[in-house]
Structures are given as C-alpha cells and as structure tokens.
Amino acid sequence: MTDVSTSSAHASAPTPARGVADTVEHAMATPEREQPYEALGLKADEYAKIREILGRRPTSGELAMYSVMWSEHCSYKSSKIYLRQFGKKVTPKMKENLMVGMGENAGVVDVGEGWAVTFKIESHNHPSYIEPFQGAATGVGGIVRDIISMGARPVAVMDALRFGAIDDPDTARVVHGAVSGISFYGNCLGLPNIGGETWFDPVYQANPLVNALAVGVLRHEDLHLANARGAGNKVVLFGARTGGDGIGGASILASDSFDEGGPTKRPAVQVGDPFAEKVLIECCLELFAKELVEGIQDLGAAGISCATSELASNGDGGMYIELDKVLLRDPSLTAEEILMSESQERMMAIVHPDKLDEFLAVVKKWDVETSVLGEVTDTGRLVIHWHGEEIVNVDPRTVAVDGPVYERPVAYPTWIDALQADTASALPRPTSGEELRDQALRMLGSPNLADKSWVTNQYDYYVGGNTALAFPDDAGMVRVDEESGLGFAVATDANGRYCQLDPRQGAQLALAEAYRNVAVSGATPAAVSDCLNFGSPENPEVMWQFSQAVEGLADGCMELEIPVTGGNVSFYNQTGDVPIHPTPVVAVLGVIDDVARRIPSGWQDAGDNIYLLGTTALELDGSAWSGVIHDHLGGRPPAVDLAREKQLAQLIAAGASESLIASAHDLADGGLWQALAESVLRFGVGARVWLDEIIERDGVDAATALFSESTARVLVSVPREDDVKFRGLCEGRGYPALRIGVTDSVAALEVQDLFTVEVDELRRVHRAPLAEAFGPVVGQ
Amino acid sequence: MPTIVVDVMPKAELLDPAGKAVAGSLARQGKAHISGVRIGKRFEITVDEVNEAVLAEVREIAESMLSNSVIEDVIDVRVAEDHPAANAGEAHAEASVSR
Amino acid sequence: MPTIVVDVMPKAELLDPAGKAVAGSLARQGKAHISGVRIGKRFEITVDEVNEAVLAEVREIAESMLSNSVIEDVIDVRVAEDHPAANAGEAHAEASVSR
Amino acid sequence: MRVGVVTFPGSLDERDAQRAVRLAGAEPVELWHSDHDLQGVDAIVLPGGFSYGDYLRCGAIAAHSPIMREVVDAANSGMPVLGICNGFQVLVEAHLLPGGLIRNDHGQFVRRDQQLRVENTSTAWTSGFEQGQEITIPLKNGEGGFIADAETLARIEGEGLVTFRYVGLNPNGSLNDIAGLTNERGNVVGLMPHPEHAVEAGFGPDTSTRMRSGVDGLTFFTSVVEQALARA
Numbered sequence A: 001m002t003d004v005s006t007s008s009a010h011a012s013a014p015t016p017a018r019g020v021a022d023t024v025e026h027a028m029a030t031p032e033r034e035q036p037y038e039a040l041g042l043k044a045d046e047y048a049k050i051r052e053i054l055g056r057r058p059t060s061g062e063l064a065m066y067s068v069m070w071s072e073h074c075s076y077k078s079s080k081i082y083l084r085q086f087g088k089k090v091t092p093k094m095k096e097n098l099m100v101g102m103g104e105n106a107g108v109v110d111v112g113e114g115w116a117v118t119f120k121i122e123s124h125n126h127p128s129y130i131e132p133f134q135g136a137a138t139g140v141g142g143i144v145r146d147i148i149s150m151g152a153r154p155v156a157v158m159d160a161l162r163f164g165a166i167d168d169p170d171t172a173r174v175v176h177g178a179v180s181g182i183s184f185y186g187n188c189l190g191l192p193n194i195g196g197e198t199w200f201d202p203v204y205q206a207n208p209l210v211n212a213l214a215v216g217v218l219r220h221e222d223l224h225l226a227n228a229r230g231a232g233n234k235v236v237l238f239g240a241r242t243g244g245d246g247i248g249g250a251s252i253l254a255s256d257s258f259d260e261g262g263p264t265k266r267p268a269v270q271v272g273d274p275f276a277e278k279v280l281i282e283c284c285l286e287l288f289a290k291e292l293v294e295g296i297q298d299l300g301a302a303g304i305s306c307a308t309s310e311l312a313s314n315g316d317g318g319m320y321i322e323l324d325k326v327l328l329r330d331p332s333l334t335a336e337e338i339l340m341s342e343s344q345e346r347m348m349a350i351v352h353p354d355k356l357d358e359f360l361a362v363v364k365k366w367d368v369e370t371s372v373l374g375e376v377t378d379t380g381r382l383v384i385h386w387h388g389e390e391i392v393n394v395d396p397r398t399v400a401v402d403g404p405v406y407e408r409p410v411a412y413p414t415w416i417d418a419l420q421a422d423t424a425s426a427l428p429r430p431t432s433g434e435e436l437r438d439q440a441l442r443m444l445g446s447p448n449l450a451d452k453s454w455v456t457n458q459y460d461y462y463v464g465g466n467t468a469l470a471f472p473d474d475a476g477m478v479r480v481d482e483e484s485g486l487g488f489a490v491a492t493d494a495n496g497r498y499c500q501l502d503p504r505q506g507a508q509l510a511l512a513e514a515y516r517n518v519a520v521s522g523a524t525p526a527a528v529s530d531c532l533n534f535g536s537p538e539n540p541e542v543m544w545q546f547s548q549a550v551e552g553l554a555d556g557c558m559e560l561e562i563p564v565t566g567g568n569v570s571f572y573n574q575t576g577d578v579p580i581h582p583t584p585v586v587a588v589l590g591v592i593d594d595v596a597r598r599i600p601s602g603w604q605d606a607g608d609n610i611y612l613l614g615t616t617a618l619e620l621d622g623s624a625w626s627g628v629i630h631d632h633l634g635g636r637p638p639a640v641d642l643a644r645e646k647q648l649a650q651l652i653a654a655g656a657s658e659s660l661i662a663s664a665h666d667l668a669d670g671g672l673w674q675a676l677a678e679s680v681l682r683f684g685v686g687a688r689v690w691l692d693e694i695i696e697r698d699g700v701d702a703a704t705a706l707f708s709e710s711t712a713r714v715l716v717s718v719p720r721e722d723d724v725k726f727r728g729l730c731e732g733r734g735y736p737a738l739r740i741g742v743t744d745s746v747a748a749l750e751v752q753d754l755f756t757v758e759v760d761e762l763r764r765v766h767r768a769p770l771a772e773a774f775g776p777v778v779g780q
Numbered sequence B, C: 001m002p003t004i005v006v007d008v009m010p011k012a013e014l015l016d017p018a019g020k021a022v023a024g025s026l027a028r029q030g031k032a033h034i035s036g037v038r039i040g041k042r043f044e045i046t047v048d049e050v051n052e053a054v055l056a057e058v059r060e061i062a063e064s065m066l067s068n069s070v071i072e073d074v075i076d077v078r079v080a081e082d083h084p085a086a087n088a089g090e091a092h093a094e095a096s097v098s099r
Numbered sequence D: 001m002r003v004g005v006v007t008f009p010g011s012l013d014e015r016d017a018q019r020a021v022r023l024a025g026a027e028p029v030e031l032w033h034s035d036h037d038l039q040g041v042d043a044i045v046l047p048g049g050f051s052y053g054d055y056l057r058c059g060a061i062a063a064h065s066p067i068m069r070e071v072v073d074a075a076n077s078g079m080p081v082l083g084i085c086n087g088f089q090v091l092v093e094a095h096l097l098p099g100g101l102i103r104n105d106h107g108q109f110v111r112r113d114q115q116l117r118v119e120n121t122s123t124a125w126t127s128g129f130e131q132g133q134e135i136t137i138p139l140k141n142g143e144g145g146f147i148a149d150a151e152t153l154a155r156i157e158g159e160g161l162v163t164f165r166y167v168g169l170n171p172n173g174s175l176n177d178i179a180g181l182t183n184e185r186g187n188v189v190g191l192m193p194h195p196e197h198a199v200e201a202g203f204g205p206d207t208s209t210r211m212r213s214g215v216d217g218l219t220f221f222t223s224v225v226e227q228a229l230a231r232a
C-alpha cells in the first residue's frame, strides 16, 4: 500500500494521500495545514512550541516523534522537577560506589572485586490490564533490555504486583494472565525470579500495577553507555522486525486527516517473543565482548523515535537515518507508524564502519535480522529520510531532552486531616486468648498476608545455579562470582495504605522495609531503584501526594546513605476519577561478600532462642489488623526512624559475620504475629513464645504486641551456644533485644498463656486464599 | 456424534512468535518456497446434535472462551460433516457457518 | 500469495488434557450440549506458488516437523483458496489434498 | 573424561550443566547446535531451556538441528546421552526415547523440589544410585506431561525403561508417574526434573534438615564419569 514510486493524484494537492510522505518541503509549503496533535496527546501550547522550535509546522513524522517523546511516559514532564532531588540529595559516601547514576538506562553500582551490578524497576500497568499476559510479559522483556544496554548480563528478575479485590470477578483474569505472562517471559529468558510482591486492594480494580525489576552483572571494564559518537559510525537496527504493535494511537496520524478511509485498525497491544529476546541477549553480550559496538540502545516505548533521538542527544548530536531500510513485518506500515511502533525485542547499535562486517557476522551467527539504517553525523540534526525524501529534520535534543517541564498545581487534599484523625487505636482490641487466636488466623488467611505460592510456584528460581535466596525469604539473593561467593540481594516493598494516610512517611516506610529485608538476608544495602505509581498528575491532590512521596524517599535515601540509581514514574493510574493509593515501590539492592553467609528467614532447628530486636508501640493505623479485622483505614502510619534502621542493619551484619544468627525475619505487615507464623511455616519448625516481657517493657497490650506494625524490628533465632555472645553484641550496640521464645520440636506455635496453633492449621489457613480465588496451587 | 470445528488464528497484524520460529527453522533447512507460517488453534467440539441454537452457543463460546479477542480472531465455525481424517485423500465438504 | 492450511490433532486414543480442561469448564458453565473438546493446531503456510512439488514438500514438513507422529495426526493439508475470514458467512470451498 | 553440553538457541541451563560436569570431575565441552562436530566427547548432555522458544512442540525444532544428527548417531552407537527437561523433549522428538511430552495437565508452569524414585540403576547415568532410592531434584516445566499409547506404555514398563517416577505428587499428569526414561541399551536417559540444579550445597533443593542443600543430582554425573573410568 505504501507506494511512493507511484505519484499520487493528490501529490500536488495540499493533502497527500495516505502513504505519500509529508516531507519537510511539503510542511514548509503548507504551513496552515491542520494536524491531529490533540488526538496524539499534545496540548495546544505544546504543539505551538514544536512549531516555534522548528520555525514551521512539523511534518507528520516529526509530529509523531514529538508526540511520543513528549508524552508523560517518555518525557517525565510532570515529575522531572521532583525527581531532581534524587540527584541533589547525595552525600560523598553515596557517590563512592556509584559508577552510573540516574539518567542512563539503568544505574550501575560497584560491588567490589572488579564486579558491578545494574538494576532497575519499571511499570507496565496499563498494558497489563488490557491484555494481562502479553502486557506483563513485555514488561519483563522491556526492563531486561534496559539492563543489556548497559553491557551487563541479566541475571535475575522480580515482580511487584497489585491487583483489585481478590474476589472481584475480573481479578482472576488479570492475575492468571499477568502471572503466567511474567512466568513465561522470565522463564524463557533463563532469568531466575527471586522475589516480588503480590497485593490485593479494590483501589487497583481496573488499574492493576505490574512492576518488573531486572538485575544484571558486569565487569567494570564492560560498562557501556548508550550514545552515538563519532561521525561516520553506522546506526544499525537489529532484532525483531518492526510491526504494527502498540501504535494504536499512531494510526491517527496516518489516517484521520490524510485519508478518507478512516483509521486503519492497528493494535495497541504488543506481543512478546522471549525466544527472540534470549537470542538478542546472547548476541548483544557477544557484540560487547568482542568490542564490536560503540553503544547499544534498547527500543522500548516510542521505539525508533526514542532510540534515534536519545542516542543522538547523548552523543555528538547528529544522525542520518533512512527509515525505509527498517525491516518490516507488515509492509503496509507508514513512516509515522514505523517511528512510533513499539514492537518488542529490538535494539539499536552504533558500529564503527571497520567493525561492521564482524558485527554482521556475529548477528548472523545468532540468526538475528539486521539493517544498517544510517550513520552518526556532526550536523547536530537528526535527519530521517523515507524513500529519498526528507521527512524529519530536528535538533534531537528538542525531542529527547528539552521536552516540556511542568510545575503542575499541587493541592493539599482536604480529606486527609479527617482521615488522619480517624485512628485505629480507637478500635476494640481483643484480649482473650480465644479472640486473639481467631483474629490472628483471620489475618494469616487474608489475601495480603497469605502464602503467595500460587504465584511463585510458577517462577523458576533455579536457572543459573546461583540463586542463594528467593521467595518466600525476605530478599532474593544471587551469587555473582563463583570463586569468591560475592553476591547481591534485592527486595521490593510498598504499602499503598500507609501512603494514602501519609505519602511522605509511606514512601519512607517502603524504603525502610526494603532496606530491612535486604539487611536480614545478611547483605549490606547499597542502592535504590523505585517505581512511582500514582494517579493523574493533572489532579493537584495527586501531585501533592507525588511531591510528598518523592521528597520522603529522597530524604530517606540521604539519611540511609544509599543512592537512587534510577527508576520509573507511572501516572494516570486511576479508575474514572478515583486515583489508586499512592504506591511508590522501592527496590533496595545490597551486597554480600559471600553468599554462603546468607541468613535464612525461617527456623530450621529446635531449641534455638528467639529474639525480638526493637521496640513495639501502639501503631495499628493503616495496619493489616485494622484492614482485615475492622475494614478500617485511617490515622497516621507507624513512625519511621531511619537511624535505627541503619543501626539494626549493622547489628545483623555483625551477627552474621560472626555466624551468631541462625535465622532472621523482618517485621512488617501483620507485625510480630505474621513474622512468627512465617518463621514457623518456612521449614515447619514450631516454637513456644511469650509476650509478657514485651508487654511489660513497652507498655502495650497483647494485641498490640502481636499486631502492631512498629518499624525497625526483626525476629532473630540464635543457637543456644551463641546466646551470650549475641546478647553481648546487642548490648554493646545499645539495640533493644528481648528473648521472647524458643524454637520447638513440637509442630505448633504456642503463644504462652494465650493460644496455640498447630503447624498444619497455620499452613492450611495461610494457603487457602489464593487457591480459593484462582484454583489449586500447582505443585502443592 | 456430530463435530463442530472452530478455527482460531492470531490476529494478522500482531507478531506470531510461534509461526516465526517455525518459518525460521524451515528457512534454515532450505525450504525456499515457504515464505511465512502462522500457527493457530483448531478445536473439535463434539455436540449431541446440530441445530441453530447449538451453533449459536458454540459461536458464542468460540468468541468468549476459545479465543482472546484482543490478540486472536475466530476465523471459522463450521460443522464437520465427516471427520476430515476419515476422508483425507478426497475432497471433503464442510458446511461453513456464519459468525 | 497462496496459503496452504495444515490441520494437526492429538491422536484420538491419547490424553488431551487441554481439551479436557476446556470441556470441563464448559460443563461447569452448564453447556449441556457439548460432550467433548479436543484441541489441535492449524497452520497457515504462505507459499510462493502452489504446485504438486510444493504441496508434496508441505506434506512432508507436516509429517516430519509440524506434527509428532507418536502423539499427533496430520488430518488435512489443503490449499486455502480464500482466507476463510474473507468468506465467513457463506460456504467456502477449500481444495482438500490427499496425504 | 570430556562431556559435551549442547547449546541450542534458547537453551538456558547449559552453564548449569557444565558446572555439574565439572563438579563431577569431568571436563565440559561446549557444542553448538548448527555444528556437525561432536569434538570427540565421551558423553553428551542436552540441557534444559526453551530451544527455539518451544512454541511448536517442546524440542521439536531443536530435534531437526544439525548437531542432533550427530547426537542420534552417537546415541545409536552407545554413547551416554542425558536429556534434561527440554533435552528430554528433544530426545523424544528425535525418537531416541518413546512417547511424547505435552502441556502439564493443570495448564501451568510449575517449579518445585520434586521427590523421585530411582527405578532403574543399570543406565549410564544412574549406576551410582540404589534401586528404589528416593531423591530430591528440582523440577520446572510447563510441558512435562508424559504420554504414550497403551501398547507403548506396556512395553516401556515391561522392559524396565522407566528410570524415574514421581513420588508423593505427580506434578504434571504424566502417565504412570513417569518422570524419566531410558532406552533399551541404557545409554540414553531423559527426565523432566533438573539434576544439574542439585549439585552444589547452598543452591540446590531444600532437604529435610537444611535449606537449599540437596545434591542428589550430582550422582547422575558421577555415575557416567565412574563408568568411563571403570572402562578405561
């Protein structure tokens, strides 16, 4: 259909027929032509700005590029002014091990011994609602390509998921699709899935959150940045062919105003091909290893528009492309659609002409299709030709870097005072053993505290042979160096309920929890990536939530002295006018000298002493207890004390290095009760526990002791013979520690003088919710 | 018992990774006449009798359950008058049924 | 370009758990007229031209690669004169080709 | 001893298999799918993964790759060949082992620490086990359901070709709980679970006493090495 060789009957008319390129020349000749900028998501003033930059109206190809690159998703136009804090609020210590910071495809952290680790978390929320399987699958595919573009070998993935109410009729569809999509794509890539989160809350009903994280490792000398330097270097597109995937909107350009026939049907979904991506990974790693590329950029959102303009902006600034050289899956695609296509499993490389033959040989070995599109220039312009005619001629920085920046209106939500005043402390708390037992089991069997094996049994954590910890442990841990045992640990956390009550504190709570989860694994926290999921930035209250959360996170990272190395913002997560709870998912990466010293999260032996580190206050606002038992959300979330978190992490590291700690498990949702139950369930070893000393020391009641979600607390088990040393360690560091029980050969959890639950019953209750909602747990 | 055949194919404009992998393998094996492969599903549904109501029901199931309309098309729902396996070798008649 | 359609079904005497699962789910939804479902594959193979040699080649590929004779049968290899989607609603002719 | 590990596009566990070979005291040799050269190896492992994406039938496209012609010839002349998961599927597709492997009956991918019973210790890869020994080997697959027609099944059972059976739980609907098979000669073995993921304490399956400490998989590799030594 696209036939430029046939001169169209309309060629001389102001509106060329579909398929004939809207050239720069044509744009200059027809300055007043109407363009569908609004349908492409551009505001009138943004369109005016583009005209001003170009000194003429944009061609339809240029309009395509600006519209996708200036979208919220690609330009961060609403969030930019806030995200700058992550770069500014840094101490010298935070920069020490940072090889690449914010702004690149993914941050890179020096982990010692010549090794570096890169990691990033990204959202694929909206596609995962439309088509959960492909949406989630391509979410994994996209984040993994970011990792490869840094020169790293991807070695692990994680997934942080939030779905609507577990019993909503639509939830099963989304859960089945998203989980099997992640399982399919990650498993086929050979990347162990080492952890994540699974939450259910009606606020995510028609807006599930699918956040995917990938980690890669590299030697220091293998680090690559995606930029296009060196005039004369070739620009090569390789990987899958370009098709009509994910360009639903782009068809408007190609049709609405240009074609009498109306828009062609172009799908908004993308289909993933993990096999193609696996081959692409190996191919890229070989290209890097043989030093055949100057840089590689992944193609994600905004496809070729993004890759060309970013590569050019980050390099010498000029690039010449012949767009008709792009290999197509669907020959009917127009130039605009090719520029916007989000077809998966594609990469763009900058290759020195002398190395092109060798480059092509490697690509051929992997059966990957390639085409040389053009070359790097020193003109400062990104020039794109389509069958010999110039359809794009722009300064790439105006597309990729100097997009619009908004300081959107911010408004303190009027409802928040009333919400905060409505504290859970006023709710009736159980006192009898029987009541406590009943509520404890209801909590354990609630969707968010329940066993997630329905999900995680579908994920391979074995592949690679380096996974030292994975679900259900607090953090995932992977060995980097087989000789020394050097490794990393990662955990992700966010609690939307806390963030709804107080987004600043909520963000810090997410940070504190992820930090603690890494610390209890035996690793030392080193860096942060985040995925900020919020409602519409055009809603001033949402913007306030966002500003609070970012500030809290940036301040928190500075206090903990771990840098934010990158992340992702996802706005417009709402159903109708109702935004989701603010959900800043925080991923913390830690380093461990030898993964053989990792700490299990559950009890493996009878007769160990159980210690509770930290103190407990009446902090039930926003807690699992208030939600599950009273369907209540109000008050102020638990206090955060990051200095204490740091002290706690150091204490555990010291205990681990002296091998005093048999297990450690952090306290978070569901409080002490949930941590006890999970420690039992991990290996089926029971325990006898008493609460009186907590009650006495901290001045709380039994329900608070069990269910409060006070922070900076960890449950630790210590072999008898190390008891004295361990106590000494805690005293020496001034960290409150109470012996609250012993592990037991009896398969039951006994809370002395209050109640006992057999391990079998704990297990049954814990496993029930997901199986009831989604079908039997495979392999159980 | 009569059989209704439902054919479901991936949407033409979307990537079909399975077809692509097979086509790639055939190309490597030097099968030059073949330029593309797409892989869909064929359902054989045994019903107790064929009438408009049953056909309507199968059509509805084909759209709602046997296919995912976001990425697939039901391209045919028809009564297989004979099991095709039974008459391979000769032209066979299948009554095609409108969707 | 012409298309050759290849239909492959699981052998009748073997388990087809996927088909069974669909049939089970239909039964739970009260679709009483449906007594069984089997799920096979439908390949659409684009060839540059149709002649006996090409057909023979596709038949060979169908037996050796598109199906596994231990567990599946190739039930039909035929030239699709028209894409079925194009003529849904009317009886369509497909020239069946012997194996 | 040199043990070849074949890499197909989409293979995933080839490095794990190489590690297992090394830990068993042999030298791993990388073999590439499009080569016709077995490089003089003494035994071959077809590793797990998703060769060519496994979109058609698992192992189907890999079974048609150039190296497989050599593997088939070598297997027919007695060389020890172990197919793990996708490698098992490739062996079945190449008709070196009987039956077929189809989508798990529950329709999902499953990963678990799987109990197996060793049913045949006279193969090249199982001679280090005790008859009837129960071992724990990680399992991870989406299409591990073993099927065969009644006649084939009777023959497999009658000739003692069943090498491993699932114990406790059948994770994928395999007929007769079959987890792994051998050929008549006992040199070719295929199984769905992954012995190469149970060779190093700290990274293997949980055992009853310690997390991630199971190493039962190592015996597969030491069996083949010890037999080679015995023959030498």
Ligand SMILES: Nc1ncnc2c1ncn2[C@@H]1O[C@H](COP(=O)(O)OP(=O)(O)O)[C@@H](O)[C@H]1O
Residues within 6 Å of the ligand: A158, A159, A160, A161, A193, A194, A195, A196, A197, A198, A449, A452, A455, A456, A459, A470, A471, A472, A473, A474, A475, A492, A493, A517, A668, A669
């Ligand atoms: N979607 C998921 N993907 C991978 N692992 C998950 C997922 N959901 C939960 N998990 C794992 O299950 C375990 C329990 O999860 P959770 O209760 O959220 O942990 P925590 O409270 O320590 O953050 C953790 O090991 C977590 O990594």
Ligand SMILES: [Mg+2]
Residues within 6 Å of the ligand: A473, A474, A517, A666, A668
């Ligand atoms: Mg935890």
